[in-house]
Amino acid sequence: MTLAALDDTESVSAGRHALPDPGAPVPKLALPTVALLVVGWAAFMASTVGYLRGWVPAGVTIPVNAAVTFVMFTVSHDAIHYAVSSTRWINRFVGRAAFVLVVPIISFPTYAFIHIEHHRHANDDELDPDAWASHSRWWQIPLRWPFPELSYGRFILRALRSRPKTEAAETLGMLIVGLAGLATVIATGHFWTLAVVFLVPQRIGLIVLVWWFDWLPHHGLADTQRSNRYGATRARVGMEWLYTPLMLSQNYHLVHHLHPSVPFYRYRKTWHRNEAAYLERDAAISTVFGQHLNAGEYREWKRLNRRLGRVVPVHMPPRSSAPHAVLHRIPVASVDPITEDSTLVTFAVPEALRAEFRFEPGQHITVRTDLGGEGVRRNYSICAPATRAQLRIAVKHIPGGAFSGFVATQLKAGDVLELMTPTGRFGTALDPLAQRHYVGLVAGSGITPVLSILETALQIETESRFTLIYGNRTKESTMFRQDLARLESRYADRLEIKHVLSDEPLHTPELRGRIDADKLQGWLTTSLRPDTVDEWFICGPLDMSSAARATLTAHGVGEERIHLELFTGYPAASAPNRDYADATVTFTLSGQQATVDLAAGDSILEAALQLRGDAPYSCMGGACGTCRAKLTRGTVEMDQNFALGPAELDAGYVLTCQAHPTSPTVSVDYDAFLTDE
Numbered sequence: 001m002t003l004a005a006l007d008d009t010e011s012v013s014a015g016r017h018a019l020p021d022p023g024a025p026v027p028k029l030a031l032p033t034v035a036l037l038v039v040g041w042a043a044f045m046a047s048t049v050g051y052l053r054g055w056v057p058a059g060v061t062i063p064v065n066a067a068v069t070f071v072m073f074t075v076s077h078d079a080i081h082y083a084v085s086s087t088r089w090i091n092r093f094v095g096r097a098a099f100v101l102v103v104p105i106i107s108f109p110t111y112a113f114i115h116i117e118h119h120r121h122a123n124d125d126e127l128d129p130d131a132w133a134s135h136s137r138w139w140q141i142p143l144r145w146p147f148p149e150l151s152y153g154r155f156i157l158r159a160l161r162s163r164p165k166t167e168a169a170e171t172l173g174m175l176i177v178g179l180a181g182l183a184t185v186i187a188t189g190h191f192w193t194l195a196v197v198f199l200v201p202q203r204i205g206l207i208v209l210v211w212w213f214d215w216l217p218h219h220g221l222a223d224t225q226r227s228n229r230y231g232a233t234r235a236r237v238g239m240e241w242l243y244t245p246l247m248l249s250q251n252y253h254l255v256h257h258l259h260p261s262v263p264f265y266r267y268r269k270t271w272h273r274n275e276a277a278y279l280e281r282d283a284a285i286s287t288v289f290g291q292h293l294n295a296g297e298y299r300e301w302k303r304l305n306r307r308l309g310r311v312v313p314v315h316m317p318p319r320s321s322a323p324h325a326v327l328h329r330i331p332v333a334s335v336d337p338i339t340e341d342s343t344l345v346t347f348a349v350p351e352a353l354r355a356e357f358r359f360e361p362g363q364h365i366t367v368r369t370d371l372g373g374e375g376v377r378r379n380y381s382i383c384a385p386a387t388r389a390q391l392r393i394a395v396k397h398i399p400g401g402a403f404s405g406f407v408a409t410q411l412k413a414g415d416v417l418e419l420m421t422p423t424g425r426f427g428t429a430l431d432p433l434a435q436r437h438y439v440g441l442v443a444g445s446g447i448t449p450v451l452s453i454l455e456t457a458l459q460i461e462t463e464s465r466f467t468l469i470y471g472n473r474t475k476e477s478t479m480f481r482q483d484l485a486r487l488e489s490r491y492a493d494r495l496e497i498k499h500v501l502s503d504e505p506l507h508t509p510e511l512r513g514r515i516d517a518d519k520l521q522g523w524l525t526t527s528l529r530p531d532t533v534d535e536w537f538i539c540g541p542l543d544m545s546s547a548a549r550a551t552l553t554a555h556g557v558g559e560e561r562i563h564l565e566l567f568t569g570y571p572a573a574s575a576p577n578r579d580y581a582d583a584t585v586t587f588t589l590s591g592q593q594a595t596v597d598l599a600a601g602d603s604i605l606e607a608a609l610q611l612r613g614d615a616p617y618s619c620m621g622g623a624c625g626t627c628r629a630k631l632t633r634g635t636v637e638m639d640q641n642f643a644l645g646p647a648e649l650d651a652g653y654v655l656t657c658q659a660h661p662t663s664p665t666v667s668v669d670y671d672a673f674l675t676d677e
Helices: 031-053 058-080 088-099 108-121 138-144 148-162 165-187 192-217 240-246 250-258 264-275 275-280 295-301 401-411 444-460 480-490 515-522 543-552 604-611 646-650
Strands: 233-235 284-287 326-338 344-346 366-371 373-382 391-396 415-418 436-445 463-471 495-501 537-539 562-565 581-590 593-599 627-631 636-638 653-655 659-661 665-669
Touching: 031 058, 031 088, 031 264, 058 192, 058 264, 088 108, 088 480, 108 148, 108 480, 138 148, 165 192, 165 604, 192 233, 192 250, 192 480, 233 250, 233 543, 240 250, 250 264, 264 275, 275 295, 284 562, 326 562, 366 391, 366 401, 373 391, 373 401, 373 562, 391 401, 391 444, 401 604, 436 444, 436 543, 436 646, 444 463, 444 480, 444 537, 480 495, 515 543, 537 543, 543 562, 581 604, 636 653, 659 665
Parallel strands: 233 284, 436 463, 436 537, 463 495, 537 562, 581 665
Antiparallel strands: 326 344, 326 415, 344 391, 366 373, 366 415, 581 593, 627 653, 627 665, 636 659
């Protein structure tokens, strides 16, 4: 499905428009950005050594090194948003290598935190750490712009308790080394030399940075990032041939705030690709001389004779074409460790089966394999966004676990496993024009389905927010820690992650321990008030999940807003003491109908398996939903149900592994999984 471009005459709030596609993923390595880093360092070394040797006058060294400060900020700025490389450590390395020539007394991770907060709260005088730069009174500019460290210092001190200890230590170390170096230079009589090669050019560079990165894009705009992202920062149009290279594309700063992971050298291309879409959203636009233009004025400014960029539709991920869960043999593409006790398995789904293995966020697959001659079935949530053609699962190693032990010690790329096509209903229907707030309450491997929901929702619903509260023992045991950090940077203004750690004595006090009723009570009365959250996703240990659901219900959260996922491994419930009678069961599977006599007390699934060994099932405990079918005739009772929500029950769906006939004849349809939804 696609969301067609809205007609120009349709009046829709800019805040409810889907965000256009930037048109390109994060590069494996942004060569222009890396080239800037190399050229910047080369220019700095050449001008500095040239001045020290007497080959270059101060009048050359100062402007060259000031330009280096400006250029290096652009490099570190892209590294903050993981736009330098799709490989995480390269961004950290490049960011640190560049930022040391910008503000050497603040660590790169600390400034990254500051900058991400700016993206979340741009133009908010209370919360935006850069508001002082764009909203300063004219007489404050000479006092504040040359010394951003002073303004950032206050912000850093306020947030210090909640920041990682290593980050604080790195910044403290840089501050000590910087001040000690300055004192040494002064004591040895080389202050003027340091001033020429670094202090003066650095201050000039910082003034230009504050002007071009903060004041020009944000000054005079009333909207905040949360209220209207299209009006919280502007694009400056005109004379692109000069200003784009001169400003390193920051004349299109609006593009950066809309698509933070786009490298700086692609801003202009992204702008022209989506120009019509931005105009529909009434984006803030000014000329290079500061004249504000609305959409109509901008079109007139372009003399109405240039072709407008097309509006890029938002592509909703398609659903699986399989009528029900069907087993296929699928090769393993890669087996990679995530933590010491978990493994990521990626599958190479053949082209002919990709339509069947499309999935919705939050769904799972059943993996079947023969271990020692005994068939083993396990359910694993798909931990990739539904917008990406990638099927992957994460396997937590369980002591003595048959399949998890096999994955940890034997499984390798090229092996073939039997997979059922995706099933499950943990997710929620997404709408590209929705503006919602989602919250995930997860612990341990419970992150796997929520990771898919989180990333898909942020891609599809570009005005929605997600708060993830994620419980683990330690930082090292946290599954997908690096992926989550990357997502938090990419969706800086819409994603907030709270890591709750139980075995980290130095962790932030309010986030130390486990996710329990007491902690949830505190959040529900402060940052996560029930009236500000649209839907909740709970996945983790049974005790945590039960407590979270009970606490939410006690605070008036309706069941239809709570999504609960329980992993397999729960024992099948004993059938209640009822006098079931024999029954005749008719079931439809893969377009074929069959009828079988069922002994009193047996489940419908047991009846189906008498004739069809391919009848879908996995956990046999009512937790996974793989055996879901629609009751079309008769009545049944279920022993237990962890997988079907109220809407599905009202629509007549049952879990056939838990359903016992209470009428002489019963009919169910496994193929109804898709046809009437």
